[in-house]
Amino acid sequence: MATISIFLRIFFENIEYILPVGIVFLLITLAGVGMTLSLLDERKLSIVLPAGMATGIFVFIIFLGIFSYSLKGRTGILIIFVTFLLLGLSLLVKNFKKFPKIKIDSYSLRFLPIYIIIAGFISFLAGANIYGGDVIAYWGFATSFANGNYPLRSPWQPDLLANHHQGTFLFEGAVHGLTGADMLLIHTTYSVFVVLAGFFLVWGVVRKITKRDFLSLLAPLVTFFSVGAIFIPLPGALRTWINPEVEHVVNRLPLFLDAKNRLGGSSNLPELIYINHRAAAFLGLFLIVILVISKLRIKEFYKPILIAALSIAAISSDEIILPSLGLVVTGWFVMELISNKREWRTKVLSVALGGAIFVTLFFVVGNALRDSMLTPPKEEVRFQLVLSTQTLIDRMGGLKSAVLRPSKDSKYFWYLPDLRLIAGLAFIAFIFTKNRWSLFLFLSFLGALFSYFSVTHTYYPANYERFLHPMYQLLGLIASVSFIMLLSSRNKMLKAVGLTGAVGLLLPSVIFAAIYLYGYAKKPFYPNLYGRLPDQKVLVWVRDNLGLKRVFFVDGYLRDQSFSYLSLYGIQNYGLFIPISPADIKVHTPDFGIEAIDIINTLNPSSLEKLKVEYLFVVQSQLKYYTDRRLSDLKNSNYFSEVYSDELGTLYKIKEGYFKEAEDQEATIARLPDLLGTKGNIYIDYPPRLESSVRAVMTLALKDKGELFTEWRHGTFNYIETKIKINAPSSEVKYDYLILGPETDPREICGCKNIKEVWKIREATAYEVI
Structure with missing residues (x-):
């Protein structure tokens, strides 16, 4: 109870920020439900509501990606949001009779506590989650988008396109622009929203497919909690027969995180909450698979157009699902061609139109792959398809099994089977159940598998490994659905297989993960619920008065500060253009470049000019580090003019005369x-x-x-x-x-x-x- 009290106290302390953010997400959900009712012929609330949450997200991303070229900044976001709401809410009113009836009976009341517990647990988990260093990039994209940065450029390299996942951060930036809340709260709320939507959508679909209300809960638990892992206890004598990828001694119950940890991956739920653009992309994948296998209210001819548009929104959030979506759509098209439902010419025309929409939106809505094509690196291409025998052999090692021991001399160990064995198990279980949901999920797995073996990133060689975790998730979901369906079989042997698979193989890993996550969620502090922006008057002034002008901050970094706090807060919390990174070489996050270090040390005009800096803020305490000549330059009205000053320091506008007439100091890294x-x-x-x-x-x-x-x-x-x-x-x-x-x-x-x-x-x- 103490933990709940702490959470609620922090929640209500920040209600002035949480309430408007919550209202925005509620309105997006209602609009999404209206769109879902007009598209999906579905009467189950357990599917309609999470599908509406997903549809609302991705349609809003499409709106932002299209209309933000002309409607920029907070005013533009408000106009786009109102337009989106008018469309969605009008569809909700029009289709309200199709909304599933909400029954308050003993059957419904049995499930309500489960929904509340899951939603509460994930909220607690997200509230205490630890975010990594990449959030400065995520939030910088989002807040600068709210300031009018679109097409999206890197705030720390304003001359270069973002070359980054964008859909999620366009969405988060829009929420920031509408509410003024800090990105810490918005990122956390979005994470909770997409994870819950994915969890409940998977549960709703699997409930419908398997007709097992409680047992079907295993499927989303496997997908989001244990990430598809299977851990089998084996006697130590069998260890000599196993050739694992890794063998670790762990002082806790086995977790997928311990067996297959990868940089930039999503081996556990906290990582999905942190890397929420990947959680959103998988939500998009699940939604699209549902639309592919379901009967829609619109004509079948328009189905490929709908799939194409939603695919772009999902890909914009994270391109990792592109190969999976490609195989899903290809498989669906082949199945449509061999069916006798419609004339084949009509089918081909329909798919061709969908393809044209996909290509058009691909180059309109911001996404990393588009940016990469439009702005290739100067030295070598970023991505390559490499299909060599050596690459296959090298990467095969990542699929191998893992061994986790409770101690070095323990008489047993936990065994995570080779991914190929898990894939074979899932495929065999699917063969006996033959449901379309699992078929398209297996195609998604094959798409990820192909990318794992073939995609090479020139500047990030381990990039391919981020395809590994989704493969386990997809196989775990397929296996859980198939095992649950086998439990309903009249064949006693198949029923025994289903029971063994569900209870013996999948459930233990879910329990292990839940125990770990419980400790992660039960904390004495929930900082991610705070919604107040960092209190720096100069940052507020620059955002409100200079917009996307380029500003450089000399705030004590390299001298008496361990990091450049004004640059950090300015980028991630206020969306300012602060060019601190190399002038012409792309970096992923705001890393200081040669020019920026030289500016801090010398204020040299050549370095400032190379980064195209327009304004310079110098903290008062930093003036003592500069030569008398440079201090004289700052007072020269032909070089600088003061535009803002407070107790912290002074903001100068740099005049053209400084670049043309002032002299460089020689002690620079550039020299x-x-x-x-x-x-x-x-x-x-x-x-x-x-x-x-x-x-x-x-x-x-x-x-x-x-x-x-x-x-x-x-x-x-x-x-x-x-x-x-x-x-x-x-x-x-x-x-x-x-x-x-x-x-x-x-x-x-x-x-x-x-x-x-x-x-x-x-x-x-x-x-x-x-």
């Missing part, structure tokens, strides 16, 4: 490569001796000057579209140059006697080994 002469072996220090951002830009600046040697740890770019080769330091290597932190003794690194200082800034010194 370092020219000082090192010919190529050689370069040692670069590591954090904390060398600040992490400085270490990263050093590797970028010197990547073509020879072989780089540095410890592999934080202090590199999260993702950058260029090749930077880093070697491990070795005592056998003779270094020609050393790039060291201010406190590092060069003799400690090379053991050499003759060294010469060739370059120095506050954060680093370069030495030549003579």
Whole structure:
């Protein structure tokens, strides 16, 4: 009860933010239900309501993706939202008689507590969830969209298209623009919304297919809680017969997270809540499969158009489902062609029209794949299809089994079977049940499997591994549906197989995951319910008065601040254009580039001009770090004009005269490569001796000057579209140059006697080994 009290206290403390956000989601749901009733011939509330939640999300994303070219910013979002509501609510009124009747009887009351418990549990889980570093990108896209940033560009690289998943963040940005709430609350609410919609949609469909009200709950639990994992306890004597991908000792019950953890993946529910664009994409996949297998109220001729439009919205949220959707639609088209329902010419014309709509919307609605095609990298393409024997062999290892032990010398272990075995099991179970839902889910699995083996990302080699977790989810869902259906078989052997599969294979992993998630949800604090924006007056002023003008903040980072708080809050909470990343090389998240570090240290006009900075904010306490000449420049009315000032610092508009007349200082990272002469072996220090951002830009600046040697740890770019080769330091290597932190003794690194200082800034010194 104490946990509930804490949650409710924080909830009501933030009711002024939660209430408007909740109203927006409620209105979107009502509009989506109206659209669903006009499309789907369905009378079950357990399907209509979550399908309406999903439809509302994706239709609104389509509206935003189309109309935001001309209707920008908060006013534009409001007009688009009202238009969307008028359409959806008018359809709700028109089709209200088709709305499923809500009966309050003993049957309904048995299920209501389950819905409440699941919704409450996921809300608690999301309220306490820990979000990773990528949210600065997610929220920066969203808040800048609310400011009018569309087509979406990276706020930290305003000259470059986002090249990122967009649909979810257009939606979140619209909610931010409508309510003014902070992205922490909006992201959390959206996560709860899409996860609950997916959970209840899967449950509703499986209830209808299997005609098992309570047992059908296993399907969404397997999909969202245990992520399709199967853990079998085996005696230690069998270990010699197993060749797993990994073997770990874990001090808890086995989890999929422990067996198949992947960077950027979704191996557990908290990761889906964090990476909510993937949860939204899977909701879209489930919705589209339902529309494919269901009877619609519209003419069959228009069905491909509907599928095409919703597919674009789902793909815009996360392109990971594109191969799955491709196989689903292809399989559906083939089945339609061989059926005798309509003339084949009509079918081909219908699908061709749907294809034309898909292609048109693909280039209209923002998505990562479109951006990647329109703005290819300068060096090599981002994505390639590689179908080589070696690639197949290398990636086959990720499908192998996993072994988890409770202790090093335990007499038993937990065994996660090879994915190929799980796929075979799911397929055989499906063969005995033969339902269209599982058929199209299996096609989705094959699409993900193909991508896992064939898609290669030039600048992120492990990118293909994010297809791994969805394969387990889809197979787990197929297996759970099939096992539940087998329980209804008259054949005792098949019924025994269904019981063994459901209770013996799938249920234990659900229980293990639920125990883990319960501890994750039961916390003394729920920070993700807070909806107030960070209180920085200058950020509010810039957003309200400068819009998408480019602003650079000198706030103490690299000196007396561990991070650039004004840049961080300005990007992720206020949607400002703050160009801190490399000028012409794409990065995934706001990593500082060479030019930005040089600006902090020197305010050089060439660096400011390269990033096209229009306004400069300098915190009062940072002025002491600049030369008298630079301070004189700031007071020169031909160079700068003060446009805003508060107790924190002063905001300057940079005039053209500064770029044309002012002089650069020489102590810059940009100048370092020219000082090192010919190529050689370069040692670069590591954090904390060398600040992490400085270490990263050093590797970028010197990547073509020879072989780089540095410890592999934080202090590199999260993702950058260029090749930077880093070697491990070795005592056998003779270094020609050393790039060291201010406190590092060069003799400690090379053991050499003759060294010469060739370059120095506050954060680093370069030495030549003579």
